[in-house]
Amino acid sequence: MSELLEKINKPNDIKNIDKKDYPKLAEEIREFLIDSVSKTGGHLASNLGTVDLTIALHAVLDFPKDKIVWDVGHQAYTHKILTGRKDEFESLRQLNGLSGFPKRHESLCDSFDTGHSSTSISAALGMATAAKLNETDEKIVAVIGDGALSGGMALEAINNVANLKRNMLIIINDNKMSISKNVGGMSNYLNKLRASEQYNDFKSDVETSLSRIPKFGSSLVKSVKRTKDHIKNLFISQGLFEDLGITSIGPIDGHNIPEMIDIFKEALKINRPIIICVRTKKGKGYEPAENDPSKYHGVNPFDISTGLETVTNGMMSYTDVFSKTLVKMAKANDRILAITAAMPDGTGLSRFQKELPDRFFDVGIAEEHAVTFAAGLAVSGYKPVVSIYSSFYQRAYDQILHDVCIQKLPVTLIFDRAGLVGSDGETHQGIFDMSFLSAMPNMTIIAPSGIKELKEAMKFAEHFDGPIAIRFARGVAFPEIKEDINLQYGKGQILKEGSKDGNNAGGNVAIIAVGSMVEETYKAIDMLEKENVHPAFVNPVFIKPMDTELIKRVAENHKHIIVVEEGIKKGGFGESVETFILESGIDADVQVMAIDDRFVEQGNVALLREEIGISYKNIYEKVMELTR
Numbered sequence: 232m233s234e235l236l237e238k239i240n241k242p243n244d245i246k247n248i249d250k251k252d253y254p255k256l257a258e259e260i261r262e263f264l265i266d267s268v269s270k271t272g273g274h275l276a277s278n279l280g281t282v283d284l285t286i287a288l289h290a291v292l293d294f295p296k297d298k299i300v301w302d303v304g305h306q307a308y309t310h311k312i313l314t315g316r317k318d319e320f321e322s323l324r325q326l327n328g329l330s331g332f333p334k335r336h337e338s339l340c341d342s343f344d345t346g347h348s349s350t351s352i353s354a355a356l357g358m359a360t361a362a363k364l365n366e367t368d369e370k371i372v373a374v375i376g377d378g379a380l381s382g383g384m385a386l387e388a389i390n391n392v393a394n395l396k397r398n399m400l401i402i403i404n405d406n407k408m409s410i411s412k413n414v415g416g417m418s419n420y421l422n423k424l425r426a427s428e429q430y431n432d433f434k435s436d437v438e439t440s441l442s443r444i445p446k447f448g449s450s451l452v453k454s455v456k457r458t459k460d461h462i463k464n465l466f467i468s469q470g471l472f473e474d475l476g477i478t479s480i481g482p483i484d485g486h487n488i489p490e491m492i493d494i495f496k497e498a499l500k501i502n503r504p505i506i507i508c509v510r511t512k513k514g515k516g517y518e519p520a521e522n523d524p525s526k527y528h529g530v531n532p533f534d535i536s537t538g539l540e541t542v543t544n545g546m547m548s549y550t551d552v553f554s555k556t557l558v559k560m561a562k563a564n565d566r567i568l569a570i571t572a573a574m575p576d577g578t579g580l581s582r583f584q585k586e587l588p589d590r591f592f593d594v595g596i597a598e599e600h601a602v603t604f605a606a607g608l609a610v611s612g613y614k615p616v617v618s619i620y621s622s623f624y625q626r627a628y629d630q631i632l633h634d635v636c637i638q639k640l641p642v643t644l645i646f647d648r649a650g651l652v653g654s655d656g657e658t659h660q661g662i663f664d665m666s667f668l669s670a671m672p673n674m675t676i677i678a679p680s681g682i683k684e685l686k687e688a689m690k691f692a693e694h695f696d697g698p699i700a701i702r703f704a705r706g707v708a709f710p711e712i713k714e715d716i717n718l719q720y721g722k723g724q725i726l727k728e729g730s731k732d733g734n735n736a737g738g739n740v741a742i743i744a745v746g747s748m749v750e751e752t753y754k755a756i757d758m759l760e761k762e763n764v765h766p767a768f769v770n771p772v773f774i775k776p777m778d779t780e781l782i783k784r785v786a787e788n789h790k791h792i793i794v795v796e797e798g799i800k801k802g803g804f805g806e807s808v809e810t811f812i813l814e815s816g817i818d819a820d821v822q823v824m825a826i827d828d829r830f831v832e833q834g835n836v837a838l839l840r841e842e843i844g845i846s847y848k849n850i851y852e853k854v855m856e857l858t859r
């Protein structure tokens with residue numbers, strides 16, 4: 232069945248396959264991807280869309296000498312297959328398994344690690360500039376999607392790339408989709424490029440403009456003519472890219488392998504950067520994904536025949552709680568606006584978009600802009616709520632600090648996917664937010680530990696006159712065990728009392744657990760109570776300001792304070808508690824269970840917690856150790 236794919240076991244093996252068989256190879260790869268991702272989960276639709284493009288690139292490049300920088304990197308599965316990694320797909324996105332993104336440590340053929348959007352042109356330009364300085368001749372290609380092109384960094388790089396006096400290909404993979412439908416002016420511009428009626432207007436310009444390119448321009452014209460009978464779908468845009476000084480070609484058919492090979496070969500000979508716009512269909516080759524590419528952008532394991540996910544828990548996620556609560560609040564308060572950076576589904580804001588479309592804003596993959604846009608709305612009397620994944624907010628550090636915090640603006644920042652996210656790995660773990668936000672004056676941070684607390688936190692934020700961040704985890708929301716939630720500014724709560732007298736085993740220990748770690752700690756406490764060990768248990772609720780009164784009282788009454796947080800230790804809540812207790816001269820020792828100075832790899836969250844040392848079992852063991 233997969234006779235051609237069997238011949239691909241190491242980089243460049245594709246060159247041993249007859250070019251006329253490439254479409255058949257593409258079919259086999261699609262079949263492999265559908266089968267494999269249906270078992271492991273992964274980014275299916277983007278990968279199905281780029282199979283032909285990747286084959287064409289591998290046909291003209293030599294690995295590992297030549298370099299492709301895959302933007303976001305969620306579409307690089309075919310590249311992995313063609314560089315000898317197909318047998319590792321069983322472990323895709325699992326602990327110690329094949330990464331879902333390019334990783335330099337995984338293969339010499341992965342030239343640059345990606346995961347966050349819009350970095351490819353900058354990185355490729357760096358490589359091309361180095362090659363120019365080194366006088367080496369490796370070929371350098373950036374592949375960037377139309378969604379990723381909405382990111383500011385990509386536009387900054389395009390502004391800079393015209394200075395390059397060397398070849399570099401920038402392939403824009405235009406499938407009209409980000410995760411959801413692509414939005415914005417750049418997307419409209421690409422749509423304009425698609426419009427075939429422009430061809431006639433530009434046909435003569437194409438030839439003139441290509442011919443002007445020294446040495447190779449005329450052969451590019453010939454090649455294009457040869458491969459396409461006529462020049463129908465090809466033109467040099469007289470618009471943005473050309474005006475910025477970059478030769479651009481397209482759109483060409485991103486599923487026509489021979490045509491792409493011919494055009495890439497010629498384009499690689501040109502002594503300057505060149506943009507090639509390639510049209511593809513997201514989800515190509517699997518009907519459910521073609522019909523609903525957003526649903527199959529990132530999927531859990533699914534049944535191939537029905538397209539339905541094989542494991543569903545049907546439980547409410549924190550994201551659901553947030554999105555439902557926000558819609559309810561916004562219906563009663565017309566000052567509330569919702570902002571997403573290209574993640575209406577992931578952040579749950581598609582519900583808001585549906586119900587209150589005029590007050591919903593998808594700004595594209597533009598986290599920096601999203602925050603300052605919200606700041607502008609806030610100075611104008613609105614109550615903007617920006618929801619972005621924790622790791623993507625890293626992009627907007629200075630916008631939060633410079634545009635929101637200094638002016639004390641009432642912007643609500645929702646940090647979705649805070650903590651470990653699992654299979655996306657290092658680039659996506661939301662483990663830095665507490666550290667970087669805590670360092671910002673005027674910032675308030677709430678880490679709700681369950682459903683009601685999240686709702687309360689949102690109501691609190693609605694009437695709070697300053698910057699406020701609410702962080703919650705990916706996945707199922709915890710229905711709190713303690714009923715009486717009365718959220719007050721800067722106040723935490725005692726979930727279980729302990730005692731210092733030692734009559735009660737474990738009474739010399741207090742656990743302070745942050746956000747999602749409250750649920751984890753309850754599991755540890757269940758185990759401890761079975762052994763008649765009863766530590767005190769505190770939920771700080773507010774990361775900033777810290778409830779110093781509560782922490783002082785707890786520290787004065789317990790010899791050992793354990794702080795558990797699913798975040799980086801440096802600059803985290805535990806360190807703040809430690810410093811406060813030390814500076815207060817209280818005689819209690821503080822042990823912080825958090826993430827050491829490292830990045831956290833991909834894997835199942837429960838396994839990762841255990842590996843890091845913040846699982847319920849680790850908490851149980853720590854208390855037992857201190858109780859003995």
Ligand SMILES: Cc1ncc(C[n+]2csc(CCOP(=O)(O)OP(=O)(O)O)c2C)c(N)n1
Pocket residue numbers: 277280303305306346347348375376377378379380406408409410513572573574596598623626
């Ligand atoms: C900074 C950042 N923000 C958001 C995301 C989430 N994200 C991953 S892929 C994607 C859409 C990318 O669209 P496009 O580049 O067109 O690629 P396609 O999925 O269409 O192949 C988004 C928003 C991200 N990875 N990085």
Ligand SMILES: CC(=O)[C@@H](O)[C@H](O)COP(=O)(O)O
Pocket residue numbers: 274303305346410528529577648652655705
């Ligand atoms: C590639 C990327 O950045 C997104 O597709 C991300 O994987 C989405 O993560 P969630 O599954 O948590 O929405």
Ligand SMILES: [Mg+2]
Pocket residue numbers: 376377378379404405406407408409413
């Ligand atoms: Mg796209």
